[in-house]
Amino acid sequence: MTIEIRQISAVQARPVRQRVLRPHQRAEELVYPGDDDADTFHLGAVDGDEVLAILSMYRHAQPPSEPFAEPRAWRIRGMASVPEARGTGLGRRLVEEARDLVWEVSPDPIWCNARQSAFGFYEKLGFAIVGGVFEIEAIGPHAVMVLGVGSRQSARGGP
Numbered sequence: 001m002t003i004e005i006r007q008i009s010a011v012q013a014r015p016v017r018q019r020v021l022r023p024h025q026r027a028e029e030l031v032y033p034g035d036d037d038a039d040t041f042h043l044g045a046v047d048g049d050e051v052l053a054i055l056s057m058y059r060h061a062q063p064p065s066e067p068f069a070e071p072r073a074w075r076i077r078g079m080a081s082v083p084e085a086r087g088t089g090l091g092r093r094l095v096e097e098a099r100d101l102v103w104e105v106s107p108d109p110i111w112c113n114a115r116q117s118a119f120g121f122y123e124k125l126g127f128a129i130v131g132g133v134f135e136i137e138a139i140g141p142h143a144v145m146v147l148g149v150g151s152r153q154s155a156r157g158g159p
Contacts, residue, residue, distance in 0.1 A: 002047065003045050003046065003047045003052065003090065004045070004046050004047075005043060005044070005045055005046075005090075005093050005094060005097050006043065006044060006046060007041055007042065007043060007044075008042050008043065008044035008046065008051060008054070009042060010031070010032075010035040010036060010040075010042055010056070012042070012044060012051055013042045013044065013051070013054040013056060013078060014027065014030045014031075015051070016044075016051055016052075016053070016054045016080050016082060017030050017054065017078050017080060018030050019080075019082065020080035020081070020082060020083075021078065021080050021139075022139075024138055032056065032058075032077060032078060034058045034059075034060065035056070037058065037059070039058075039059040040056065040057065040058050040059070041056075041057050041098075041101070042054065042055070042056045042057075042078075043055045043056075043057070043094050043097055043098055044094075045081075045085065045090040045093065045094060052081060052082050052084075052085040052090060053080065053081035053082065053085055053090040053091055053094055054078060054079065054080055054094070055076060055078070055079045055091075055094040055095065055098055056076070056077050056078040056079075057074055057075070057076060057077075057098045057101075057102060057110075058074065058075045058077060059072075059073075059074060059075075060073060060074070060075035061073055062075075062109065062111050062144070062146070072106070072108045073108050073109045073110065073111055074098075074102045074106075074108055074109070074110045074111070075110070075111055075112060076095070076098065076110060076111070076112040077112065077113075079091065079094070079095070079112070079118075091121060092121075092124075092125065095122075095125050096125070098110075099147065109146050109147065109148045110127075110146070110147045111144060111145065111146045111147070112127070112144070112145055113136070113142045113143070113144060113145075114127070114129075114142060114143055114144075114145045115139070115140060115141070115142055116133065116140065116141040116142065116143070117140075119143065119145070122145045122147075123145075125147065126147050127145040127146060127147045128145060128146055128147075128148075129143045129144070129145050130143075130144050130145070130146050131143065131144050
């Protein structure tokens with residue numbers, strides 16, 4: 001089994017979005033705003049024709065209600081691994097690849113609305129919770145987590 005981290009289309013990401021993140025939604029509800037924007041990209045951990053894990057990256061300001069709101073930021077959305085691929089490091093590889101791609105172009109903060117069950121995952125990658133925990137209806141508790149410009153050295157292991 002050779003798993004490749006590569007760019008995929010939004011259409012290729014949606015089956016994993018539905019299976020893992022939003023099984024209660026119809027296919028047409030899985031189209032996120034910005035999915036097809038010019039500066040949006042989608043990464044997949046792909047084994048042959050099978051997409052095992054996904055991450056979508058959007059140019060999106062942090063919410064103004066957050067203590068460290070940034071007008072220029074990148075947002076991770078729709079990060080998911082199929083159950084049989086969890087714990088294999090694919091999620092970490094996707095976040096690291098996305099981080100490296102955007103920071104090569106622009107050293108702006110990266111943020112996400114992380115599910116409470118994923119706080120530890122993001123913290124290990126250098127993200128920090130800003131603000132409090134909030135509820136997303138039909139999904140559960142979340143918090144905004146940020147990997148800021150000041151975190152770049154430690155997150156990358158050096159300058």
